[in-house]
Amino acid sequence: MAIPLPLVMMQLLNSLSYAMLLFLLAAGLSLIFGVARVVNLAHGAFYMMGAYLGLAAQRLLGDFWAALVLVPPAVGLAGVAAERLLLRQLHGRPLEQVLVTVGVGFILADLIRAGFGAAVRSVPPPPALSGPVELFGLIYPAYQLFVLALGVGLFVAVRVLLMRTAWGVRVRAVTADPQVAASLGIHPGRVSAVTFGVGTALAALGGMVGAPIIALAPGLDAQMTLLALIVVVIGGLGQVEGSFWSALLVGLVDGFGRLFFSQVALFLIFALMALVLALRPQGLLGRSLS
Amino acid sequence: MPARRVPAATSWLAGLAVAGMAVVPVVAGGYTLYLATEAMVWSLAAAALGLLVGHAGVVSLGHAAFFGIGAYSVGLLVKAGVDLWVGLGAAVLLAAAFAALTGPLALRGHGVVVLMVTLAFAQMVYSAAYRWKWLTGGDDGLALPKLGGRPELFYAASVVLVVACVAALRRLVASPYGQALEAIRQNESKARALGIPAFPYKLAAYTLSAALTGLAGGLLAIHRNFVSPHDLYWVTSATLLVMVLLGGSRGFVGAVVGATLYVFLQAWVSSRTEFWSLFLGLVLVLTILGSREGLWGLLVRRWSRRA
Numbered sequence: 001m002a003i004p005l006p007l008v009m010m011q012l013l014n015s016l017s018y019a020m021l022l023f024l025l026a027a028g029l030s031l032i033f034g035v036a037r038v039v040n041l042a043h044g045a046f047y048m049m050g051a052y053l054g055l056a057a058q059r060l061l062g063d064f065w066a067a068l069v070l071v072p073p074a075v076g077l078a079g080v081a082a083e084r085l086l087l088r089q090l091h092g093r094p095l096e097q098v099l100v101t102v103g104v105g106f107i108l109a110d111l112i113r114a115g116f117g118a119a120v121r122s123v124p125p126p127p128a129l130s131g132p133v134e135l136f137g138l139i140y141p142a143y144q145l146f147v148l149a150l151g152v153g154l155f156v157a158v159r160v161l162l163m164r165t166a167w168g169v170r171v172r173a174v175t176a177d178p179q180v181a182a183s184l185g186i187h188p189g190r191v192s193a194v195t196f197g198v199g200t201a202l203a204a205l206g207g208m209v210g211a212p213i214i215a216l217a218p219g220l221d222a223q224m225t226l227l228a229l230i231v232v233v234i235g236g237l238g239q240v241e242g243s244f245w246s247a248l249l250v251g252l253v254d255g256f257g258r259l260f261f262s263q264v265a266l267f268l269i270f271a272l273m274a275l276v277l278a279l280r281p282q283g284l285l286g287r288s289l290s
Numbered sequence: 291m292p293a294r295r296v297p298a299a300t301s302w303l304a305g306l307a308v309a310g311m312a313v314v315p316v317v318a319g320g321y322t323l324y325l326a327t328e329a330m331v332w333s334l335a336a337a338a339l340g341l342l343v344g345h346a347g348v349v350s351l352g353h354a355a356f357f358g359i360g361a362y363s364v365g366l367l368v369k370a371g372v373d374l375w376v377g378l379g380a381a382v383l384l385a386a387a388f389a390a391l392t393g394p395l396a397l398r399g400h401g402v403v404v405l406m407v408t409l410a411f412a413q414m415v416y417s418a419a420y421r422w423k424w425l426t427g428g429d430d431g432l433a434l435p436k437l438g439g440r441p442e443l444f445y446a447a448s449v450v451l452v453v454a455c456v457a458a459l460r461r462l463v464a465s466p467y468g469q470a471l472e473a474i475r476q477n478e479s480k481a482r483a484l485g486i487p488a489f490p491y492k493l494a495a496y497t498l499s500a501a502l503t504g505l506a507g508g509l510l511a512i513h514r515n516f517v518s519p520h521d522l523y524w525v526t527s528a529t530l531l532v533m534v535l536l537g538g539s540r541g542f543v544g545a546v547v548g549a550t551l552y553v554f555l556q557a558w559v560s561s562r563t564e565f566w567s568l569f570l571g572l573v574l575v576l577t578i579l580g581s582r583e584g585l586w587g588l589l590v591r592r593w594s595r596r597a
Contacts, residue, residue, distance in 0.1 A: 106571030266417040273410045
């Protein structure tokens with residue numbers, strides 16, 4: 001079966017922009033897991049919150065860019081509140097923490113349904129990015145290129161934040177060993193609250209940017225949580241860099257899986273995860289966590 | 291274990307609950323009977339998961355796979371004209387076989403990793419069932435002929451089965467094997483140092499739990515005359531975990547209470563508002579923040595303090 005080159009290139013770009021969405025989602029989850037040791041199963045709900053609030057903010061402000069600046073920090077504050085009010089109380093009890101995040105996810109998803117209804121919504125890209133762009137003789141939609149650039153830009157930004165700033169040093173210290181970090185005068189609680197805020201804001205950013213690519217519908221939260229978990233597990237828990245490469249891998253496997261083996265595309269991702277876990281239980285770039 | 295601390299109160303309450311459970315729905319009939327049967331089927335699966343979560347320290351977020359494998363085994367075999375009992379046997383065996391196959395990979399890790407690997411395997415089964423339309427009917431599910439005889443009888447049989455399974459599981463956790471599992475749950479490396487072969491013990495618990503969950507899935511197919519791929523979806527696994535935690539993860543009566551409460555609450559709340567998830571989320575968050583042992587543990591503690 002010969003598949004024409006433009007189609008392959010198109011699918012490559014689609015896969016890469018999808019991968020960047022996965023990265024935005026997974027980076028937040030991974031940061032949160034690394035610092036707070038919490039598997040946040042409400043992560044997809046925060047993604048969805050970003051998407052729907054982004055939609056509302058665009059309608060209110062009439063501007064995509066203003067909404068893009070305002071919505072993720074607002075959702076980040078909701079994340080900080082969830083960490084402070086709920087997860088802090090359950091420190092050291094991982095099962096209870098996981099289930100509380102499940103509860104938070106249920107609550108958020110239903111609140112969104114109450115506010116925005118259950119209809120499937122496809123969101124158009126902002127006018128400035130809705131046109132096509134010509135590149136190397138082939139035509140691409142501008143929005144996919146924007147998402148790709150944003151993802152790579154944020155990967156670099158998060159890396160610089162983690163490597164060069166005081167907050168980054170604290171995050172890395174707490175991720176490596178909370179007790180030693182605490183004995184060095186780092187307040188794990190404070191770091192964990194900020195990280196929760198950053199992580200959920202990244203998820204919300206993913207939701208807002210992803211809305212024109214993945215249509216909004218009830219149940220999207222569960223789907224996105226699942227994808228984020230897969231990416232994080234493959235990349236290694238608590239590893240932002242691992243999440244980036246793993247998101248690329250999952251995006252490409254999914255995109256080309258759909259193109260070549262449309263019947264089993266979903267299956268391929270799970271098989272990939274099972275394979276990675278069988279060979280390297282700690283993930284591609286992960287260290288084994290005690 | 292609450293049962294150990296207050297045996298009198300627990301057995302008294304349990305006796306009362308079983309009696310109520312057995313009589314009321316049969317008298318009420320109709321929708322109450324339907325829901326009560328549904329509650330018993332979920333109770334069986336929740337108790338099976340409780341064995342893993344509460345007594346082996348293995349948190350599976352993939353029990354939907356066993357549930358669904360059980361349901362599809364019965365559904366497909368019955369449609370092919372095979373005897374119902376053979377179908378139920380296949381439900382148990384296939385679920386156990388899937389657990390024995392995936393367990394070695396899933397149980398390699400600990401804690402959160404186990405949770406995610408079990409989830410991944412379950413989603414693989416889900417996507418298979420969803421895609422293989424020629425076999426499973428895909429999204430439309432499988433509609434079955436009426437099975438299971440008179441609803442009162444089927445209900446009575448499911449109550450007997452649940453009571454028997456809970457009793458057997460309680461004996462199991464009190465047995466030397468159960469004590470060894472408990473030691474593994476508390477501290478796996480210490481248990482291993484004491485000469486307990488942790489991995490085969492956990493794998494055995496995982497397989498047993500899967501077999502019982504498969505049986506529950508088969509019963510669900512008979513009860514509903516319908517199999518849906520949604521029974522394989524990961525939300526079903528989360529629902530089972532919620533049931534276990536709602537009732538209290540230790541001891542199996544809690545799982546039954548949790549499952550029953552869940553089924554009836556869902557029916558009641560859904561008949562009044564479409565925001566069942568919102569309600570469930572609030573109950574879940576408040577239960578977990580309010581008590582370490584779930585609602586059942588809270589009740590038992592109250593009761594024993596008064597007695």
